[in-house]
Amino acid sequence: MAVGDRVDFDLNKDGTGTIQKIDERRNYISRKAPKIKGAGTRGERLEQIIAANIDNLIIVSSCQQPKFNNRLIDRLLVAAESSRVNPILVINKIDLDSSGMGYWIDLYSGIGYDVFKTSTIKKIGTDELKKKMDGKVNLIWGQSGVGKSSLLNLIYPSLKLKVGEISQSTSKGKHTTVTSILLDVDENTSVIDTPGIREIDPYGIRKEDLGHYFREFSSDGQCRFNTCTHYHEPGCAVIQAVEEGVIEKERYVSYLNLLDTIEDDMNF
Numbered sequence: 001m002a003v004g005d006r007v008d009f010d011l012n013k014d015g016t017g018t019i020q021k022i023d024e025r026r027n028y029i030s031r032k033a034p035k036i037k038g039a040g041t042r043g044e045r046l047e048q049i050i051a052a053n054i055d056n057l058i059i060v061s062s063c064q065q066p067k068f069n070n071r072l073i074d075r076l077l078v079a080a081e082s083s084r085v086n087p088i089l090v091i092n093k094i095d096l097d098s099s100g101m102g103y104w105i106d107l108y109s110g111i112g113y114d115v116f117k118t119s120t121i122k123k124i125g126t127d128e129l130k131k132k133m134d135g136k137v138n139l140i141w142g143q144s145g146v147g148k149s150s151l152l153n154l155i156y157p158s159l160k161l162k163v164g165e166i167s168q169s170t171s172k173g174k175h176t177t178v179t180s181i182l183l184d185v186d187e188n189t190s191v192i193d194t195p196g197i198r199e200i201d202p203y204g205i206r207k208e209d210l211g212h213y214f215r216e217f218s219s220d221g222q223c224r225f226n227t228c229t230h231y232h233e234p235g236c237a238v239i240q241a242v243e244e245g246v247i248e249k250e251r252y253v254s255y256l257n258l259l260d261t262i263e264d265d266m267n268f
Contacts, residue, residue: 002028003180003192004052004137028052029083029139032201047203051139051180051192056132057085060142060151062093063101069143070104072200074254076141077113079202081213085139088114088132092147095119107248111215120150130155135188144196152193156185161193207262211238214255216247231259 001007001022008021029052032045057080061068073089080087089108091101094117101117109115114132118125133155140148149161180194208227211217223230223237230238241247 002049002052003182004028004054004139006053025052027054027083027085029054029057029079029085030203031079032203034199045201045203050141050194051182053137054083054085054139054192055136056138057087058090058129058133058138058140059087060090060092060140060146060148062096062143062146063091063098064093064096066143066145068101068104070250071254071257072143072197073108074251075200075202075258078205078210078213078258079200081215082202082205082209088116088129090116090118090125090129090142090151092118092120092151094124095121107250111251113215118151120147120154123154126151126154133189133191134186137182137190137192139192139194141194142196143198146196148196149193152191156189156191158185159183159191201261202258205262207259210255210259210262214251216251217255229259231256 001019005025006023007019008023009017009019011017028049030047030049033048035045057076059073059076059080061073068091077087077089091098091105094101098117105115105117116125116129116132118129120126129151140152142148149163152159153161153163180192182190182192184190205213207229211223211228211230217223217230217238225233225236228236228238230236233239238247238252242249242252
């Protein structure tokens with residue numbers, strides 16, 4: 001069972017209950033379970049389900065503290081696309097040095113994603129983001145320290161989530177949320193607050209399918225080969241689009257990095 005699952009249960013007089021049935025999920029987001037130290041490298045990694053029955057995946061990054069990480073964002077976008085969950089990108093802490101963010105905002109919005117610039121210090125962008133979240137089940141995901149809890153506290157003050165600090169030595173966030181938890185903010189709106197992550201490998205994706213989860217590969221590349229991995233095949237329209245600058249090289253590098261993590265012998 002995962003956070004967000006809907007269940008049928010029997011309620012006891014003492015307030016405890018027994019789950020009788022887990023309802024069918026309309027979707028869920030998962031990743032490959034993190035590697036265990038000392039376990040070696042052989043063998044397929046298991047699936048770790050993060051949450052189920054989600055409307056929006058709110059991907060929170062920051063301009064600085066910690067530094068903007070487009071590689072992680074691209075992996076989270078693939079997780080959303082492959083799970084048929086609507087992704088929303090939030091670039092937080094724009095009150096800090098946001099030079100260079102214009103490139104990324106134009107890149108992701110140009111692909112077709114909703115991108116919000118926010119600051120909890122200056123209270124920028126949160127009203128607009130709230131409109132996208134109201135009436136939905138929202139999974140909040142991103143690195144530690146990017147300001148997920150601060151954002152949620154500003155948008156929904158009743159939550160009163162614990163806020164962490166940034167390490168002065170590493171400029172990385174410290175974990176404050178230790179487990180995923182679903183919180184109802186009104187009758188129609190819920191948020192799933194999650195621990196910060198440092199890496200993610202989406203689960204259950206084949207090499208020949210990965211390109212389907214990069215939106216611009218379909219709209220701009222229009223590759224005529226259904227099973228093309230867009231890596232070495234002659235005549236690949238995606239590779240040509242990258243060479244011509246139609247598809248951004250940064251996104252293609254993210255694609256190749258992800259492609260390299262997919263095992264050839266995975267069976268689904």
